Amino acid sequence: MDISFSAVANIDVSLSDWVINMFETLPSESHGLFATMLWSAWFARNQYYFEDRKLEVPFVHVMGQSLLDEFNRAQMRGQLGKRVQRVVPEVWIPPKPGFVKLNTDATLLQGNDVGMGGIARDENGLVLWCFAERERGQTDADTAEALAALKGMKLALERNV
Secondary structure (H helix, E strand, O other): OOOEOOOOOOOOOEHHHHHHHHHHHOOHHHHHHHHHHHHHHHHHHHHHHHHOOOOOHHHHHHHHHHHHHHHHHHHHHHHHOOOOOOOOOOOOOOOOOOOOEEEEEEEEOHHHEEEEEEEEEOOOOOEEEEEEEEEEOOOOHHHHHHHHHHHHHHHHHHOOO
């Protein structure tokens, strides 16, 4: 089955032609990100249609970027023939069965902005939700971290977790 974009825009091009055109147009260093974002969008679509589960756009973005990062790490290991030394260990300790683990982080940005984000996972590492946002307001690092944790907990309450 070939999907046409003629209903969306004033052009008549198939999905496969569009994908090929994107690969020809984008710089080669963007191909991996483009492919993982397409896969993430397709996964989100299948979750919606077959599992009745709506995934938020930030989650789909994080999933696509994570897939690309994992692929790039695997490629580096293969090319170097040895372990890649990490600055930050990639050890995630899952919560006990039936619990959700929320990891959050925040940073102080220029112009009195605060950047914050978080990710919630179950005991299998499945991402249940995530968020990333920028807020105006002058604060210190500890308060910014607390605001990120608060945002994550509010999202948990909204989801009855």
